[in-house]
Amino acid sequence: MAEMVTLTIDGKEVSVRKGTTILEAAKQVGEEVPHYCYHPGLSSPAMCRMCLVEVEGAPKPMPGCVTTVAEGQVVNTQSGEARHHRQGVLEFYLVNHPLDCPICDMSGECYLQDYVHAEGRKHGRGREPKRVFGRDDFGGDVLFYGDRCVMCTRCVRFMSEVEQDHRLTVVERGNRSVIDTFFDEGLDGTHFHGNVVDICPVGALVSKDFLHKARAWDLTHTPSICTSCSQGCNIDHHTRDNLVQRLKPRENLDVNGWWICDYGRHNYEWMNHGDRLEAPLVRGGEPSGAMGWGDALRTLLERAADKKGSVKAVASPFASNESLGALKRLVDALGGGDIVYRSPRAEDEVTLEGFPTLVRRKDLSPNTGGAGRLGMKRVGDDEGHGGLENVANHDGVLIVLGDGLLDQAEAFGADAGLFVYLGTHGSAAAAEADIVLPITSHAEMEGTFTNYEGRVQRFWPSLDAPGMARPAWLVLGALAAELGRGSVVKTAAEAFAALAAEAPAFSGMTYDDIGTRGAVVNESVSLTGD
Amino acid sequence: MAYPYVSDHEIRIVSKYFGDPKQRRVETYVERGGYKALEKAFEMGPQGVIDEVKGSGLRGRGGAGFPTGVKWSFMPKDSGKPHYLLCNADESEPGTFKDRELMRWDPHQLIEGCLIGAYAIGAGHVYIYCRGEFFEVNQILARAVEDAYAKGYIGKDIFGSGNDLEVTVHQGAGAYICGEETGLMNSLEGKRGQPRVKPPFPAAVGAFGMPSTINNVETLAAVPHIVENGGDWYRGFGTEKSPGTKMFCVSGHVNKPGNYELPLGFPLMKLIEDVCGGMRDGRALKAVIPGGSSVPIIDAEESARCNLDYEGCIEVGTMLGCASVIVMDETADIVKQVRRMVDFYAHESCGQCTPCREGSSWTAQILKRIEEGRGTEEDLDTLMEMTQQMVGTTICVLSDSVAAPVQSSIEKFRDEYLALIRRGERVGAA
Amino acid sequence: MSDAPFRNPGWAGNTGEFDLTEEQVRGDDFVGERPKDGGHPSGAGALPYMLAEKEPEAELFEGEYQERFEKILTRYPTKQASLLPTLGLAQELRGYLSPETMDRCAELLDLSPAYVRGVATFYTMYNKRPVGRHLVQVCTNISCNLAGADEVVDAFLRYTDTELGETSEDGNFTVIEAECLAACGFPTCVQINSRYYENVTPAEVPKLCEHLKAEGE
């Protein structure tokens, strides 16, 4: 048990661990001490001077970000004196600030705007001409609006301490200080630089990709998991008009800290692709054509009835644990058979040196961890292609879940007694399927993925599902239940409970336990298939 | 041949050989008794040296006036880590020009002081951080250190005592803020010379992360004399609370500007009239900045009451700082000079702290506008209030230094500001 | 008063009452520069790095300069700490720190180029652009200002027919204002390359400049 210290912050008594800073302790009593340069993931230079608080008995106001708590200390973060200091500092910030909020991407989520609005002077006293730095292209995805910079050096510290590639620096000194790279070197070739845009408290560093795309107040934030590799970084989807506009990291110290890689950050357009499968479709025999779910599933079960006993399935490591579990139940119900999956693999991993827990993994799918733990076998090459020779010519029941079969010939599944395809998009190979069922992408459903280390993490729907598309676990679970395996699952939580009841790796876990931070699977269960 | 101006009032201890180039030779220095104090210090032991210096009452000559012996006693005794002594030779405070003279006339005196200090605090290496612009001084020092190495006063097993000490001359590159102790450490480490947040203090985490002590040139130059003659001897000069002699750097409108070594507590008017030959062209005194540009300006009446020691200056609302006495006669344009000093701080602010980075240049802009006759009376209120926001709110005290001349001049010479504001023209300017 | 301020030996010799020669002030030992290889390592980093003769293409480093660089490295517990003296050495040779020069220094010390740029731009003595053969820095801070430093600046600008910071057409002079040079008792103080000229008055400026020009020919 760590040594505890009791102090009073804004009249509220609180006990925190020895060594905690006043700023962090204040969070625990619900007081946000305004700050710019402090970031929990970086060193604390105590230079913005916004977090000055009044510590009774101290001769000067103290910076809350580096002053550690002491027994019996009395701290005021909201007293007249503390507010007076902040008002003064805010006025200094505005002396040279362009206040171009109407055209600034940060507007609406800007800490300068927020703090000035909350505590700034009603009328500025600055009458002097403002300093002008202009704009600079920092390479990569980053644009720099020098005049908006509050010189907090978070970006510099991120690059030197966390990415550990000292590409950014403060050039010059005093009031002429400006952030820059080494002349034209820029940030190109670094793998995590997008984070500097996130941690910039103002609109000085902005994303080219997001430039003038949406206003902050029009965006809906939904917690999700990055699908670009098996690290499973926690992110938020920022959506507007039922489109993902950008991805932002969501703090989780066990997985990604406050950061994500650039590759994952920019890999979201696919979630917005139109041209979706929107209604169940049945081919050959009667009935056929587009139809409602009830008719489609009934037809499927009828056609499957005499094909039992010889099942093969292709799953996707982009499918959720719940969906994979439901697939497994259905395959079992149909008599059992192999389930394989394919996943692209990168040549190298990329480690975030200053936060080495975060690695852009070689494995470029979010849920190989789930697929493997459910006994599914990995096939194919590092492109995520090939490996389906045994499946392509199968003559029994063939189920494809989420794998778009883009590399497969049109003849794929031609020999199958029944070829069921569940996907978001059609493809040439899928065109041969007897039954095509539209499912949701992870962005349109609730569910979980299992990351590289067996951490099960939840995600939530950020987009509306197109047409009649449904989560695969709902469709497959209903079919399995109909065949006598398990009961009907109506929610993602129930789907997960069904999985936990059957798969030893997930036994004992619940959605509540997993929460927003994830939980690690029962590791005594060995991984197979990878 | 003599140093430009000397005065009978002087007690020349550290400045004894000013004007005598021979003193730079190690042979001459030794002939005249040099490096004896070092030998004696080795006999006294580190604690003995610290006690003697404590007893002398020597206070830091770099500006803050902190007792040197006490500072040395903060160094850990058995840290098991390398310790460093840093000699602050970055002299850049406007009005101050004593360290340069101390180093170029008597480099070995400083080196001996450094060696004694290093020995006392358990440091194996001394870095003399010498201001970059002092090319000549840097070469003189480099030569003197080289000679001292050759003679065995620096290096391994000095005097067969088993003590090893190294000295390196480190040349700066143009930044006033590197005179601030932690800015100096960062600069020494090859970084931007930005002051560090304290705590941790240098005695715990200093240069290269190791326990370090930093002392001004003049402070260290006095040390050999104290060791040689004893702390009580040193206490015989100056006042009870501010013992010893001090270099007074007098500049501005006096007949004989220059460096004078005087006992602390010397009356300001006596310095101007008797030592410096009075006011230039017999004009009237208007204002004095007694401690370098970072301290409040005092007017003629306050000057008349001011005794030049740490306490005496506080009594008249200013500070002794590094005893850089800038004298202004009735022709001086206060607003212009204050603006020029604030320009300096704006130029030299390291730029970390928001109040200092933005406030210093904003202050300079407003002052410039007033100087050009485009000011308003509200500007004065803004200046007073805004500079107050720069006091005590930053990492180092450079920011406070902006407030000192601005606030004190508005208080004491408000008329000059108002005249500019009202008439849109400058008073005082010829 | 001596006839030319350039004989003023870089100290308060010429106040009107005193008229000393360079030799008298410096002492015979200290006339002349330290050896190019830096001499004893303890002082290898402390040499003038503002010289009239510049060689923008000079190798970093070779010969005596390489020796000096290596001596500097031995004086600090970290490689990074050698950055300031190394930049000084580079400027001594090349006259200013071009991007390429900073990049090379970064390489020599295993630092990132951006880091080196950040450090180099923090300090005013590193020239980030080429300057004239003589970099004239006139102190205009308070003590010199009280003695009329502004007029000294004007005199230099008039003589060289330049604006502040501009290099004269003949490439001889770049005139800038400087902050306090710590020679407040001997105003106006002017630093020209690595040397101080004190008690400079506007009237002496043309003669001083003529002398400097002649030095190079």
Ligand SMILES: Cc1cc2nc3c(=O)[nH]c(=O)nc-3n(C[C@H](O)[C@H](O)[C@H](O)COP(=O)(O)O)c2cc1C
């Ligand atoms: C902005 C600033 C500039 C300073 N410049 C110098 C300087 O040039 N020389 C110096 O000796 N001390 C300077 N000081 C004071 C040092 O921080 C430090 O107090 C001093 O070197 C300690 O030595 P001492 O105890 O011997 O006085 C400066 C302080 C500040 C805040």
Ligand code: SF4
């Ligand atoms: S950075 Fe903030 S305050 Fe500045 S223009 Fe952008 S939104 Fe407005």
Ligand code: SF4
């Ligand atoms: S660009 Fe943004 S993150 Fe970087 S120093 Fe400026 S305000 Fe801070």
Ligand code: SF4
């Ligand atoms: S007060 Fe000014 S000079 Fe000192 S650390 Fe802060 S910004 Fe730098």
